[in-house]
Amino acid sequence: MFVEKITPRFSETDVLGHINNTVLPVWFEAARAPIFRFFTPDLNPHDWKLIIAKVEVSFVGELFYGHDVEVKTIVEHIGSSSFVICQEAYQQGKLCAIGKTVLVRYDFKAKTKKVLSNEEKSALSGHLVADQK
Template structure:
């Protein structure tokens, strides 16, 4: 599992005084960077091998400005050319949001999914959690 602490910014709040729902997906994407580095260690966009097939976020409680948020990320499914990343946003000991993103290894020249190599699969398996 990967963990990262986010300090919510004032600009991420909404008119109701809590963190805007759209912000959580952005935080989740930022915290997938260690997973992206498995595929592209230098994060070279010219060699980017992943596309997003699906994003789902479920909100369980409000998130607030002025209090740290811990993002927990892990691999929850590995397929032939795709895998799922499950992520949670925790604040003050409570899971406030949980999401799942399906990522696909993609060949831009052929415009189709590309199988995960045994090496990539092994690297992803190191970060699996059920």
């Protein structure tokens, strides 16, 4: 499991005083950086090897400016060319949002998916947690 701390910015607050719903996918992406490094250690976008096939965010609580957010990231499933990341955002110890992202190993030159290597699967497996939401 990876755990990242996010400090909400004032500009991410909506007129109702909540963190805007469009912010969570951005925070979840930022918290996936350790996983991105399995594929592109220096995070060079010209050597990127992943695409997103699906993103889901479920809001289960309110998030506010002025309190840090903890994002927990696990690998939920590993397939032959794709894998599922599950993420949870907590503020003041309360679960506020759940995210699921399907990422696909991709060959940008051939414009096609590519089978995950044994090394990539092994790195992901170190963070695999079964029976998640």
